Amino acid sequence: MKYRFLVLLLVVFNHGYFAQDKEQTSCMSAKCHASMADVKYLHGPFAVKECNACHVPIKDQKHKFEEIKKPSDLCMNCHEPLQMKKVVHGPLKTGSCTACHSPHGSNQQFMLKKSQLSEMCMSCHKKEMFDRKNVHPPVMDGDCTVCHEPHSSDNEKLLVKAGNSLCYTCHTDFESGFANSKFIHKPASEKCTNCHDVHSSDFESMTLKETKELCYKCHAQIKQTVADAASKHSAVDEGKKCANCHSPHFSDVPKLLKKEPLDLCVSCHNDQLTTRNASLTNFSLLLQNNKDWHGPIQEKDCSGCHGVHGGKTDFRLLNKSYPNEFYTSYAKQKYELCFGCHQPTLAQDSITATLTNFRDGDKNLHFLHVNKRVKGRTCRACHETHASKREKHIREAVPFGKWQLPVNFEKNKDGGKCTPGCHAPKEYKRTLPHLD
Numbered sequence: 293m294k295y296r297f298l299v300l301l302l303v304v305f306n307h308g309y310f311a312q313d314k315e316q317t318s319c320m321s322a323k324c325h326a327s328m329a330d331v332k333y334l335h336g337p338f339a340v341k342e343c344n345a346c347h348v349p350i351k352d353q354k355h356k357f358e359e360i361k362k363p364s365d366l367c368m369n370c371h372e373p374l375q376m377k378k379v380v381h382g383p384l385k386t387g388s389c390t391a392c393h394s395p396h397g398s399n400q401q402f403m404l405k406k407s408q409l410s411e412m413c414m415s416c417h418k419k420e421m422f423d424r425k426n427v428h429p430p431v432m433d434g435d436c437t438v439c440h441e442p443h444s445s446d447n448e449k450l451l452v453k454a455g456n457s458l459c460y461t462c463h464t465d466f467e468s469g470f471a472n473s474k475f476i477h478k479p480a481s482e483k484c485t486n487c488h489d490v491h492s493s494d495f496e497s498m499t500l501k502e503t504k505e506l507c508y509k510c511h512a513q514i515k516q517t518v519a520d521a522a523s524k525h526s527a528v529d530e531g532k533k534c535a536n537c538h539s540p541h542f543s544d545v546p547k548l549l550k551k552e553p554l555d556l557c558v559s560c561h562n563d564q565l566t567t568r569n570a571s572l573t574n575f576s577l578l579l580q581n582n583k584d585w586h587g588p589i590q591e592k593d594c595s596g597c598h599g600v601h602g603g604k605t606d607f608r609l610l611n612k613s614y615p616n617e618f619y620t621s622y623a624k625q626k627y628e629l630c631f632g633c634h635q636p637t638l639a640q641d642s643i644t645a646t647l648t649n650f651r652d653g654d655k656n657l658h659f660l661h662v663n664k665r666v667k668g669r670t671c672r673a674c675h676e677t678h679a680s681k682r683e684k685h686i687r688e689a690v691p692f693g694k695w696q697l698p699v700n701f702e703k704n705k706d707g708g709k710c711t712p713g714c715h716a717p718k719e720y721k722r723t724l725p726h727l728d
Contacts, residue, residue, distance in 0.1 A: 331399050333401060381442060410434030470542055521602020523610075538550065558579070651722055652720035657720060674687060698713055
């Protein structure tokens with residue numbers, strides 16, 4: 293630095309500025325460039341009126357100066373040469389320091405030419421990023437150098453840090469989440485920009501596309517499932533859509549679910565819901581008041597019966613066939629859903645001593661109930677499909693029009709009895725042959 297200062301002194305001395313009255317000869321006199329000094333930050337030589345430190349007069353020509361062909365070479369006479377890293381900003385690469393910096397002075401720190409750093413950057417880069425619905429706060433505040441080096445960097449896009457580590461400097465909770473969660477969304481952990489626009493977006497959370505379409509970019513099979521579904525799950529299309537149920541970054545639950553499957557479903561189905569086709573149960577209250585839970589409920593897996601993205605049948609998002617009607621004639625194929633777990637033989641023969649315990653002697657009472665020519669009973673005519681107060685999920689009452697028809701079932705060691713509103717009290721015993 294001391295040698296550069298001596299060079300500067302020699303330049304000034306050789307051009308006679310120490311021997312002249314600066315008030316009379318300065319370039320910033322009232323007759324010439326006085327207004328150039330009316331700024332907050334002045335370049336050092338300009339501030340002390342040593343213009344010839346940069347501008348070299350042509351010998352024997354009045355007020356003529358040699359052309360500055362490459363400003364960067366001149367700048368480096370005083371300024372330490374910048375370390376050129378792997379990625380170099382375009383103006384610096386071409387030696388155009390004055391593309392961003394005023395050589396004389398400016399009202400901005402670092403003698404930038406624009407009043408806002410973002411204005412400086414936007415003079416070359418796209419301005420459309422400010423016109424979108426959601427703008428990244430550093431961009432909105434014009435602080436481009438929060439993320440980008442202005443001169444050179446070892447990272448792509450002149451980033452101050454590489455990849456997700458840059459995002460983590462602000463979003464520390466995500467760094468912790470990726471490090472400590474059991475299940476990680478691979479695209480998110482690899483690169484935030486796989487899903488997010490770092491400057492601005494028309495979509496919530498600054499995603500590259502609308503949530504569902506962004507997910508479908510990778511999850512084409514789910515897209516097809518939703519498209520082919522006979523019944524639609526509103527959670528897929530409403531609110532946050534896929535993010536209603538899934539964490540897009542990380543989770544401690546498989547499938548990146550926000551909660552355990554049953555808890556997640558009940559978080560929405562915790563009130564009486566009315567759809568276009570049906571009134572849906574308040575499952576939070578149902579499960580709280582009925583402790584005998586159906587197997588899939590015990591396993592906390594609603595998807596055992598229901599399609600969480602869309603049902604394959606047109607009845608309540610069910611995965612397999614099950615009668616829409618409360619009363620209907622019996623056919624094995626109508627009950628694919630139930631027979632996925634339960635043996636279809638329980639309603640196969642009218643006489644049996646082995647196929648079912650619901651029999652009077654050897655008379656199969658399952659067969660009797662479902663095979664009525666008029667109003668054959670479906671499974672849910674006698675059994676609760678989710679939870680009940682009684683063993684075997686026997687219902688307390690059966691809807692019959694507006695009337696809740698009581699079942700009044702009682703179990704005993706060798707059978708049971710019921711006193712429903714549909715017939716007189718009847719009792720069955722497995723060890724006795726049936727007598728008409």
